[in-house]
Amino acid sequence: MQAVVSLIAGVLFGLGMMVSGMVDPAKVIGFLDIAGEWDPSLAFVMGGALAVFMPFYWLVIRRRSTPTCAADFKLSTNTTVDKKLIAGASLFGLGWGMAGICPGPALTSLSGGQLPIVIFTLSMLVGFGVITKLDRTKSAIK
Structure with a gap:
């Protein structure tokens, strides 16, 4: 059931x-370009997502x-x-601003x-592997 x-x-x-255009790097860069020809449409997408998520989180999940x-529940403390x-x-912000894409839209x-x-x-996956290896090495040294 969990997999489904x-x-x-x-x-x-x-x-x-x-549908929202978040997988289009040009649209994302247009959203991030607040000093140029700013495209605010992704702000409405994010706001709409929060408007749907927050009531369900507080009224359903939290109860x-x-x-x-x-x-x-696996909520971070x-x-x-x-x-x-x-x-x-x-690094995430720099990558998002330079490439116009982040992990979720990239996978999509x-x-x-x-x-x-x-x-x-592929670069993102290599980066995940490198940081995992560094964390393991750091933990082994301690």
């Missing part, structure tokens, strides 16, 4: 990104003692803002088979 719900959620998420498809978080957020766009998206996704 996850698949449906992923398909809906991907379709939403495609339940257990989730429908799992044994317990980490509130620490450290160098690792700031560095990761900065893979179905189009465009070489730049494939290169971006």
